[in-house]
Amino acid sequence: MISPVDISSASTALVSTPSADLLPFFVALVGPTGVGKSAIAVHLARAVGGEIIALDSMQVYRRLDIGTAKPTPVEQKGIPHHLIDIVDPADPFTAADYARLARQVLKEIHSRGGLPLVVGGSGLYLRALRGEIFPGPREVTSIRARLGEEVEKGGPEVLHARLNRLDPPTAARIHSRDSFRLIRALEIIEITGKRVSELWEAHRKELAQSSVLFLGLRRERTELYRRINDRVDRMFASGLVEEVKQLLEEGYPSDLKPFRSHNYRHIAALLLGQEDLEDAVQRTKQETRHYAKRQMTWFRREKEITWFDLTDAESRRTTETLIERIQRLRGRYGTA
Secondary structure, three states, X not given: OOOOOOOOOOOOOEOOOOOOOOOOOEEEEEOOOOOOHHHHHHHHHHHHOEEEEEEOOOOOEOOOXXXXXXXXXXXXXXXOEEOXXXXXXXXXXXXXXXXXXXXXXXXXXXXXXXXXEEEEOOHHHHXXXXXXXXXOEOOOHHHHHHHHHHHHHHOXXXXXXXXXXXXXXXXXXXXXXXXXXXXXXXXXHXXXXXXHHHXXXXXXXXXXXXXXXXXEEEOOHHHHHHHHHHHHHHHHHOOHHHHHHHHHXXXXXXXXXXXXXXXXXXXXXXXXXXXXXXXXXXXXXXXXXXXXXXXXXXXXXXXXXXXXXXXXXXXXXXXXXXXXXXXXXXXXXXXX
């Protein structure tokens, strides 16, 4: 038996989840960063009377606009967009928080006769929305800080070895250098006194099935990477460095969680004098391409997704096909 730590003075309430509630029908439009989801989603929403819920772990943060590729008011074209600009960059925000808020928005959209389009590239947030990630306890700063110090001293492999002793099934699913997930798994074990794999199995048995139409967009790899490189160039030209500089000058720490993402990590390093501009640009491009590859690896495991190959020449035809698919399926669930 794993003994839980005494955290009586900390906030340990489990994040509430309506995982046993049947979700309203919604469309999930997913794919890698840079593929062109946002523009197509606006056309879909207009055609089917939909509203867009961002499926993005970075667009939730206010004042991080350029590096997160948030759709501008012009790009949104009057279509309601939800779960964008909802928390401060310094505020903690988890997949469970996203699921709670997104479920509320789903029901609100349905109550006014609209069709929710959940659009983005965060596979983890999508799983959380569907109730496929158990609602673990809230973060405890003291535990996370101590585990973080262990990573600094001995590397993430030390935590991975410990997790492998305590919870082998969970350790097998986490890369030995994924510090963030290793810390979270060990934190949950300390707080609850139970293995993450045990908690997940108990949660899995309570899951309710939801009605979701999964649509995926993908491009030929060379074309996708070209689009990613071009977008990073546009971000730098549009003031990405100034966006980060302003926040740092206001006192936001450079190790803030959003600044550790692929589109911000090297900007902070540039402003701290750890990289030059050319290095920051090239590394941001490279890490964004790697991120897109990881997204596709994740989504390929989701067998329910119907994939559509997107090209600039066939974009309009692909959009029309998607509209037809949505209209045909939504009638089955009484949302037409």
